[in-house]
Amino acid sequence: MxxxxxxxxxxxxxxxxxxxxxxxxxxxxxxxxxxxxxxxxxxTEERIGTSNxxxxxxxxxxxxxxxxxxxxxxxxxxxxxxxxxxxxxxxxxxxxxxxxxxxxxxxxxxxxxxxxxxxxxxxxxxxxxxxxxxxxxxxxxxxxxxxYLENGSLEDRLYQKDNTPPIPWRTRFKIASEIATGLLFLHQTKPEPVVHRDLKPANILLDRNYVSKITDVGLARLVPPSIANKTTQYHKTAAAGTFCYIDPEYQQTGLLGVKSDIYSLGVMFLQIITGKPPIGVARLVEEAIENDNLAAVLDSNVTDWPVEETLSFAKMALKCCEMRKKDRPALATVILPELNRLRDL
Known part of the structure; x- marks a missing residue:
């Protein structure tokens, strides 16, 4: 009260x-x-339109x-x-x-x-x-x-809040593809791309059919249209967002670009396959791959992970988590096509 x-x-x-x-x-x-x-x-690109x-x-x-x-x-x-x-x-x-x-x-x-x-x-x-x-x-x-979306947040479902069943691997790959599709739509909105700035499982909501939708888009700042089509797009801003998901380069410089969201996307993707908290998850998966033992860090609530496809997904997610923006893959030409391939398995 x-x-x-x-x-x-x-x-x-x-x-x-x-x-x-x-x-x-x-x-x-x-x-x-x-x-x-x-x-x-x-x-891929045919999925993405503009608000005009x-x-x-x-x-x-x-x-x-x-x-x-x-x-x-x-x-x-x-x-x-x-x-x-x-x-x-x-x-x-x-x-x-x-x-x-x-x-x-x-x-x-x-x-x-x-x-x-x-x-x-x-x-x-x-x-x-x-x-x-x-x-x-x-x-x-x-x-x-x-x-209102009946199945709540991706975070709650990954951690099986209220004893909900684990999300099957096929559904997880589908969710990842849908998140990337929605994000690319924001990044390609005209005249100014929208940078979300706070992507995380808590800001992904699921409807009754486990279709995923991005929420809290209001944290975004609009990138100036004069540089909308450049590879790197920056806008001065104060630091915002949740620490573990924030682009390290953005934390250091305060310069925001569409690839700031790619870092957050990578951390979230690693959580989708591991079911683990964001802190240190990139290093955990990286070491597991180096030791040829990715299975040891995958979410054990799923017992039938496809080995090669999950390894491909993990490697792509790690590339998204590169420290420098310029080293992260492009959403439209690299990330989304791979996610669509995995989704259609």
Whole structure:
């Protein structure tokens, strides 16, 4: 109860502080009902579109008021709390007779308001089968309304939270391919590529059929379009993201590029086959391969790993974890084609 009171108090406090500015900007900043432009999933590059093509007349973004959000979440009932992201708690709710996930951004985070607007602008204008859909928002109180995915996060399923069964190896390879497909879509969005900055198993959600979708895209910064097509793409930024998954070169320089996400992707891929925490997982797998004993570090909950294919997957993941951006493989031409091959085994 105390936590509920604190959450609501923080939301109300932030709203009060921002009310004057909100009113001034209401016409321009208010999230209007808009049509979203989806992308089909094709093989490799054909899967990837931009947010400037193919209008979907059936997909609508909606603005909610705080009364609707409160009723939909039973007034932020703690029993409905399903997660705690870096920017605030997440509650399961019902809006428009549909199960949803409501993220209530914490007002005590300096990037909170900026991140909120980023997520609204980015996810409100992008739709892809492997990106969590932003259904709507409550701008005045910093709430985001997402589609609800029944199987929770990849992290929870890898660690078999609530005694869920282990994920079969075929499904793991499929999940990896889907994550890469969604990420390439973000990286190829025009006019400016989107860098996620916080890829990790906790930010990959799974629907009832174990289709994977990237969430928390709002952490991303947009890379300047003038260098969008270059091999290395940088944007000055403050360090953000979860430590074990952060590109070492980015940690040292503060220079962000699309290949910063590739490092995170590699760490996550190694977790997909080992089921182990991110700390030291790259070195663990590297040593196992050097000793011709990869099987010793694979997730033992899966008993039928295909030897050669898993070795190929592990080597590719390790290349993604190279210390220098320039040494990491390209997502479109190297990583995704290999993942598609493994997915189709």
């Amino acid at each position: 105390q936590e509920l009171i604190r959450v609501k108090a923080r939301l109300i406090e932030e709203a009060a502080l921002d009310l004057a500015e909100t009113e001034k900007q209401k016409t321009s900043a208010k999230v209007e009902t808009q049509k979203i432009k989806p992308k089909g999933v094709e093989e 093509e193919n209008v979907d007349n059936n997909y609508m973004f909606k603005t909610y008021n705080i009364e609707e959000i409160e009723i939909g979440t039973n007034y932020f009932d703690l029993d409905a709390k399903i997660g705690e992201g870096g920017y605030g708690p997440v509650f399961k709710g019902v809006l428009d007779n549909t199960d949803v996930a409501v993220k209530a951004l914490r007002p005590d985070i300096t990037q909170g308001e900026k991140q909120f607007h980023q997520e609204v602008l980015v996810l409100g204008s992008i739709r892809h089968p492997n990106i969590v859909v932003l259904l709507g928002a409550c701008p005045e109180f910093g709430c985001l309304v997402y589609e």
